[in-house]
Each structure stands twice: as C-alpha cells, then as structure tokens.
Amino acid sequence: MDFDLLLRNVRLPEAKPGDPTTDIGVANGRIAAIAPRIEAHAKEEAEGNGLLVCSGFVETHIHLDKSCILGRCACEAQRHPHGAMERVSAVKHTFTVEDVTARASRTLENCVLHGATRMRTHVEVDPKVGLRGLEGVMALTEAYRWAIDLEICVMPQEGLTNNPGTDELMVAALKQGATVVGAAPNYDSDRAAQIRRVFEMAHEFDVDIDMHLDSGSSAEELDTLLVCELTEKYGWGGRVAIGHVTKLASMPWAEMDRVAKRMADAGVALTVLTATDLYLGGRHTDHNVPRNVVDANRLAEQGVLCSVASNNILNPFTPFGDGQLLRQANMQAIVTQRGSDPEVRAVWDMVTKDAARLMRQTDYGIAPGNPADLVVLDAETPEMALRTIAPALMAWKRGRRTVSREKARLHRP
Incomplete structure (x- = not known):
C-alpha cells in the first residue's frame, strides 16, 4: 500500500540493544504499519538515522x-x-x-x-x-x-x-x-x-x-x-x-x-x-x-x-x-x-x-491504528534521551509534520 508518511530507520522505546531499526508507515493520520523495512511509496519520507522515536x-x-x-x-x-x-x-x-x-x-x-x-x-x-x-x-x-x-x-x-x-x-x-x-x-x-x-x-x-x-x-x-x-x-x-x-x-x-x-x-x-x-x-x-x-x-x-x-x-x-x-x-x-x-x-x-x-488517553503509543503522533529525539534510547535532555529533531501530529530542528554541528578548523 502507499503511505502518506514513511519514517525510516528509527528505534522504538521498547527496542533492545542490537535490535534492527524500524520503519513506520502512516496513512490517514494513523499508524498503518511497523516493520524493519517497509517497501512502499509515500508522499513524505523521513530518515531517522537510528534515533529514538516516541509518541511525544x-x-x-x-x-x-x-x-x-x-x-x-x-x-x-x-x-x-x-x-x-x-x-x-x-x-x-x-x-x-x-x-x-x-x-x-x-x-x-x-x-x-x-x-x-x-x-x-x-x-x-x-x-x-x-x-x-x-x-x-x-x-x-x-x-x-x-x-x-x-x-x-x-x-x-x-x-x-x-x-x-x-x-x-x-x-x-x-x-x-x-x-x-x-x-x-x-x-x-x-x-x-x-x-x-x-x-x-x-x-x-x-x-x-x-x-x-x-x-x-x-x-x-x-x-x-x-x-x-x-x-x-x-x-x-x-x-x-x-x-x-x-x-x-x-x-x-x-x-x-x-x-x-x-x-x-x-x-x-x-x-x-x-x-x-x-x-x-x-x-x-x-x-x-x-x-x-x-x-x-x-x-x-x-x-x-x-x-x-x-x-x-x-x-x-x-x-x-x-x-x-x-x-x-x-x-x-x-x-x-x-x-x-x-x-x-x-x-x-x-x-x-x-x-x-x-489523562485516560487510551490511544497513546506507537501501535497500528493509533494516531501518528511521532517525535524523533537526538538519542538512541529513552534512558539516554532523559540523561542528556535530547532535543526533538522532528515531530508529526496525526501524520502531519509539525517540528523540524537541525542537529547541532561542530565547525572544526
């Protein structure tokens, strides 16, 4: 199937060390697929570079x-x-x-x-x-x-x-x-x-x-x-x-x-x-x-x-x-x-x-059918995200991009 959004190569909060990265496919504002590699076309593709994703x-x-x-x-x-x-x-x-x-x-x-x-x-x-x-x-x-x-x-x-x-x-x-x-x-x-x-x-x-x-x-x-x-x-x-x-x-x-x-x-x-x-x-x-x-x-x-x-x-x-x-x-x-x-x-x-x-929000979390609320953080695990106060690099609300932030770079001599 075709997707509105494909977020590639991200790590879910529940991932164990050594687990492969995951792709997330979004259609009509909801998570439609989660798999190590999704072969499909999407209106928007975003590269997660092995970083942590959560529902915000x-x-x-x-x-x-x-x-x-x-x-x-x-x-x-x-x-x-x-x-x-x-x-x-x-x-x-x-x-x-x-x-x-x-x-x-x-x-x-x-x-x-x-x-x-x-x-x-x-x-x-x-x-x-x-x-x-x-x-x-x-x-x-x-x-x-x-x-x-x-x-x-x-x-x-x-x-x-x-x-x-x-x-x-x-x-x-x-x-x-x-x-x-x-x-x-x-x-x-x-x-x-x-x-x-x-x-x-x-x-x-x-x-x-x-x-x-x-x-x-x-x-x-x-x-x-x-x-x-x-x-x-x-x-x-x-x-x-x-x-x-x-x-x-x-x-x-x-x-x-x-x-x-x-x-x-x-x-x-x-x-x-x-x-x-x-x-x-x-x-x-x-x-x-x-x-x-x-x-x-x-x-x-x-x-x-x-x-x-x-x-x-x-x-x-x-x-x-x-x-x-x-x-x-x-x-x-x-x-x-x-x-x-x-x-x-x-x-x-x-x-x-x-x-x-x-707050009795039963549709929270990265799972098929849930709203595609996705935030990519500059860390690989929840523990390191919290320890380092990792910035949010990308975010989507119901599959629509809401936030983009460039990762900080050193300009070496």
Whole structure:
C-alpha cells in the first residue's frame, strides 16, 4: 500500500540493544504499519538515522493562562515567604482574553517545539479574572489542534468557599467546555469543604479531577487521605490526580509507603511539579534546605500512577522554563537521586505512557491504528534521551509534520 508518511530507520522505546531499526508507515493520520523495512511509496519520507522515536511527551499539569507574566510581577527578593499567589493575584485584573491567548500561545508553541503532543492545562477562575483566562486558553484548543491535543482543567486558585462568586464561575466554565475540575485547598479557609465541593462538581458534570494538594514542609493535616476517601465514595478511582503533595517528601519511607498504598488502592494518581516544588520549597530554613520534591519512583513502586509536569513557566511561582518537559524529567531523576537505567526509564514513562494513562488517553503509543503522533529525539534510547535532555529533531501530529530542528554541528578548523 502507499503511505502518506514513511519514517525510516528509527528505534522504538521498547527496542533492545542490537535490535534492527524500524520503519513506520502512516496513512490517514494513523499508524498503518511497523516493520524493519517497509517497501512502499509515500508522499513524505523521513530518515531517522537510528534515533529514538516516541509518541511525544504528555504534559499533564501546566498553567498556560498565567505564563510569561514576569514583566508585570517581579519575584520576591527575599526567600521567605515567596508570595507567588499574591503577586499573580495583584495583576490578574490586567488579563484580557487576547492577552491570555498571546502569552499562552508562546508557551504552547515552545512545548510543541520540545516534543509535547498532548497537554492538560489548568485555568483559574475567580471574580478578579472572571472567565477571561478560560476564554483565552479555549481559543487555542482548535487553533493548535494541528500540533497538540489540549484539555482544560478549571480551578479556584485563590479559594472557593471563602471567595464568593468563584463557585458560580467554576460551574460556568464546566458548562462552557472545561473537561476537568481542579482545586487548590491550601488557599481556602475550609480545605475539606473545597475538596468535597469539587467532588460534587465532578460527579454532576461527569469529569475527572486534578487537584493542587498538600504543599508544605511537614506531613501534618494530610488532605490526600480525604481525597482517597472521597474517590472511593464517588467511585472515581482512576479519574483523580493530585499535584505537588510535597508533604510526602517530609515523611519517613515507611509512613510514605502507607499513604502510597492508600492512593494506589483508591486509584488516586500523583503529578510531581519538580521545578516549582524546588523553587518554592524549603524557604522556612536558611541551611540544609530540603529539596521538597516527592520521590515519584518510590510511589510508583507502591502502585501509584505518577507523572512529572512543568506547572508554571516564567511567572512568580516558577520564574524559569522553556516548555521542555524532558528537562523536568531529568531534574526529577537528579533531585531524587534515581540514576540506574530502570529508575531513569520509570521517570521517562512519567512524561510519556504513564502521563497518558493519567489523562485516560487510551490511544497513546506507537501501535497500528493509533494516531501518528511521532517525535524523533537526538538519542538512541529513552534512558539516554532523559540523561542528556535530547532535543526533538522532528515531530508529526496525526501524520502531519509539525517540528523540524537541525542537529547541532561542530565547525572544526
């Protein structure tokens, strides 16, 4: 048969050392054939030169609506407290729909250029910003469908039960197209009430849940346990994710393992937001500063579905970032001291197939019939791609080329 695309001589993530390279044939936006050598004609042929191919990176937790605002709200000059939420809050009145779309587009394009093909973005609503952030980001879902699948999680960053008008805006956002409901109970005067209300919304609209939860440097008052209880009560196992959860990093392993087992049994997934957790954490001390990052590998070993994500980019929560999710995975492995091949491979899975599972994306992966989302990286294995933060050299979304990057060359004398 003829193909729309033939990608030749690439290595699949599951390939063993010494295995021959593989060709991938694409027709009508989907993978049609995978074989060591495909003899056929194609409208486009691309040479993989023995490099790694994957289905792209899956960004499970990012904030497009408030990215790239450093010019409006400088970071705190002192280490404690960080005041990131307050600094963002102070400028939200300047957000317009067009402004959000423009800033979010820049961040989204950087993510695409670095190999992301699927994304969940959190968008906050409250009386200060109204639905402008939602509307600004929603404009991107169709505009960038050629490059990335984008879903929106609506959340109350500054509180829900203590912030009149926010509940109504959350409901309005879910009616207008948000497909996931989020939470940030740390900023609510009644954390448990916010969590319970979010579960009610999820049940009413039949949507998944993705919460910011349990940020802090001690394991006291762990809201994760209430989330596990409500997940079982509502039958929402496999549909709930919690992000940050830095309190777990302060626990002895035996205690953390008990929480992990509870999460695994309830079907509550974890997303570690490495850059933000490192930047904001440990500000209560001036020496032996704790790293404040959950060891996702250990939780995964206890059966918890885990992902690693970018969270904030170029704002007071994280005044760094280029949208390269592989950089976050590399940082996660370094900070949690996971350096063996199996450990590194587990972190790779947290930005690829496990991240897709967290978002309940059943058509992820290089297999016949799946969407032809293909990214070629400048490495031969997932382990080396993560260790070296290998750049994405080529990418396709549903069989259409979206990214090209020249491999760096030395110009010797």
